[in-house]
Amino acid sequence: MVSRVIPVNAFDLVLFGATGDLARRKILPGLFHRYEVGQMPEEARIIGSARTELSTEAFRADVRQAIEEFTPETPTRAAVLERFLLKLDYVAVDARGDAGWQALAAMLRPDVVRAFYLSVGPSLFAGIARQLDCHGMATPEARIVVEKPFGRDLETARALNAGLRACFEEHQIYRIDHYLGKETVQNLMALRFANSLFEPLWNATHIDHVQITVAESLGIEGREAYYDQSGAMRDMVQNHLVQLLCLTAMEPPSKFTPNAVRDEKVKVIEALDPVPPGDIARGQYRADKGGDGYLDHVGDAQSRTESFIALKVHVANWRWAGVPFYLRTGKRLRARVSEIVVQFRDPPHSIFPNVGPIHGNKLIIRLQPDEGITLRTTIKDPGPGGFRLAEVPLDMSFAEALGGDVRPQDAYERLVMDVIRGDQTLFMRGDEAEAAWAWVDPIIAEWEKNRDRPYPYDQGSSGPEEALMLLHRDGRRWRQIGG
Ligand code: NAP
Numbered sequence: 001m002v003s004r005v006i007p008v009n010a011f012d013l014v015l016f017g018a019t020g021d022l023a024r025r026k027i028l029p030g031l032f033h034r035y036e037v038g039q040m041p042e043e044a045r046i047i048g049s050a051r052t053e054l055s056t057e058a059f060r061a062d063v064r065q066a067i068e069e070f071t072p073e074t075p076t077r078a079a080v081l082e083r084f085l086l087k088l089d090y091v092a093v094d095a096r097g098d099a100g101w102q103a104l105a106a107m108l109r110p111d112v113v114r115a116f117y118l119s120v121g122p123s124l125f126a127g128i129a130r131q132l133d134c135h136g137m138a139t140p141e142a143r144i145v146v147e148k149p150f151g152r153d154l155e156t157a158r159a160l161n162a163g164l165r166a167c168f169e170e171h172q173i174y175r176i177d178h179y180l181g182k183e184t185v186q187n188l189m190a191l192r193f194a195n196s197l198f199e200p201l202w203n204a205t206h207i208d209h210v211q212i213t214v215a216e217s218l219g220i221e222g223r224e225a226y227y228d229q230s231g232a233m234r235d236m237v238q239n240h241l242v243q244l245l246c247l248t249a250m251e252p253p254s255k256f257t258p259n260a261v262r263d264e265k266v267k268v269i270e271a272l273d274p275v276p277p278g279d280i281a282r283g284q285y286r287a288d289k290g291g292d293g294y295l296d297h298v299g300d301a302q303s304r305t306e307s308f309i310a311l312k313v314h315v316a317n318w319r320w321a322g323v324p325f326y327l328r329t330g331k332r333l334r335a336r337v338s339e340i341v342v343q344f345r346d347p348p349h350s351i352f353p354n355v356g357p358i359h360g361n362k363l364i365i366r367l368q369p370d371e372g373i374t375l376r377t378t379i380k381d382p383g384p385g386g387f388r389l390a391e392v393p394l395d396m397s398f399a400e401a402l403g404g405d406v407r408p409q410d411a412y413e414r415l416v417m418d419v420i421r422g423d424q425t426l427f428m429r430g431d432e433a434e435a436a437w438a439w440v441d442p443i444i445a446e447w448e449k450n451r452d453r454p455y456p457y458d459q460g461s462s463g464p465e466e467a468l469m470l471l472h473r474d475g476r477r478w479r480q481i482g483g
Contacts, residue, residue: 006039007040012047012107012108012112012114014104015047015117016049016124026178027117028067030413044112045088047091047107049091051094059090063088067084068081105137118144125163138167140169145416146160146173146176149235152229157434161433176427179239180427182367183409189247208343209323209325209343209476210324211326211339212241213481214240215329218336232308234440237327240329249315251264262428268315283463283467284455285331285458286457294307294332313327338367339365339367339479342363346358358378359378361376363375363376374394374395374396415427
């Protein structure tokens with residue numbers, strides 16, 4: 001199968017925070033790839049911006065270095081890079097000051113798509129939006145893209161929404177959750193709504209439970225101060241895990257349009273039951289022979305911030321009544337894995353004597369590593385010598401399906417191109433972000449009120465024992481991380 005590349009219209013993309021880590025590691029290499037495959041047209045322009053005074057030549061040299069560092073070398077890379085760099089300009093602005101804005105406004109072309117990507121801290125969002133508006137750059141067709149975190153609670157998320165909406169309409173605002181840009185996440189929608197096989201079974205009658213895991217093997221290196229103010233619930237659950245839960249649990253939208261899809265996601269969030277403390281296991285990785293633990297990393301022996309969390313969640317509606325969704329995410333775990341496991345119920349009756357229990361099918365949707373979907377099925381163990389059963393995977397790896405030489409598209413690449421196309425389907429709407437905080441806030445308030453301490457867990461493990469117990473006491477088991 002060959003993936004088709006449809007070029008987008010000409011654009012001016014202003015990248016605020018263009019010298020920062022995210023821009024250098026993801027956004028600029030992503031744009032380079034889109035140029036390399038012919039999706040970014042020759043007329044497109046990228047205007048980098050940050051406080052630091054840089055000449056355009058110095059900015060291009062920095063981008064060259066970033067692309068050489070963060071993209072794989074190919075025989076054509078050097079030549080394409082030379083042409084790509086010519087699309088880049090730079091203008092220094094301070095989001096908190098007045099200098100530089102007029103120069104930026106003068107660089108923008110009136111007749112091409114205009115997008116502003118705010119790869120800067122959220123405290124700068126409203127100020128940048130205001131300056132763009134004051135200097136006539138926030139035209140009705142312009143788009144503004146903002147990075148996570150989108151607030152740290154409902155109140156701050158509302159303030160961010162108000163700051164953006166004072167200058168831009170909701171249909172112009174693109175709140176990035178890069179998990180939604182992953183191929184598999186969109187395939188989850190295709191799997192459910194473009195096949196007649198799964199959707200009739202996608203309910204409490206046939207599904208026993210769902211597990212959503214986002215496990216990281218790394219710790220909080222380089223983000224200690226931010227992370228300790230945030231923790232796994234705010235940093236990962238409120239956005240990425242809730243989004244994955246929504247796409248798994250939502251009703252079929254009547255059509256595949258941004259608002260129809262997002263309306264259904266909001267309904268899922270609004271149907272989430274409050275989570276009692278007994279259905280939550282929070283953890284903190286402890287020091288081990290190999291090195292320091294969480295408390296050493298943040299330099300605060302009293303920190304009660306969790307680097308791991310597991311929760312049992314219920315979606316209180318007709319489709320999902322009684323079906324638990326187990327969510328877990330954490331740092332310094334045994335592997336880097338993101339997956340959704342849909343566990344179907346066991347067959348109601350076994351006709352096979354002496355084969356032991358027959359387990360329900362499992363649908364495993366892997367986001368990383370190696371994006372793909374696996375359906376675990378039970379077959380007869382091949383060969384003579386009695387009738388035995390074996391569980392085997394029906395596997396579809398996208399890398400294979402698309403041909404070995406097709407490089408999977410990074411989430412940022414897709415999302416930036418969606419911004420240029422004006423497609424908001426894979427971006428969070430303001431009410432969605434607020435609804436997720438409205439569910440998360442009371443859960444956090446409860447453990448903060450009780451001054452609960454997270455359970456320690458070993459680095460390289462699957463999290464604290466209490467997270468395993470969350471399922472064991474329901475007669476279930478987590479799928480092994482990386483297993
Ligand atoms: P970073 O490395 O600290 O870069 C921040 C960028 O913003 C720099 O280019 C900085 O350049 C510029 N900047 C800072 N203050 C400014 C001001 N007053 N006016 C104009 N520009 C200013 O941060 P980052 O890691 O790239 O993260 C950027 C945003 O993305 C943050 O909101 C972060 O939470 C989010 N994010 C990052 C990642 C990641 O992997 N890094 C992942 C998800 C989300 P100057 O100092 O020259 O101004």
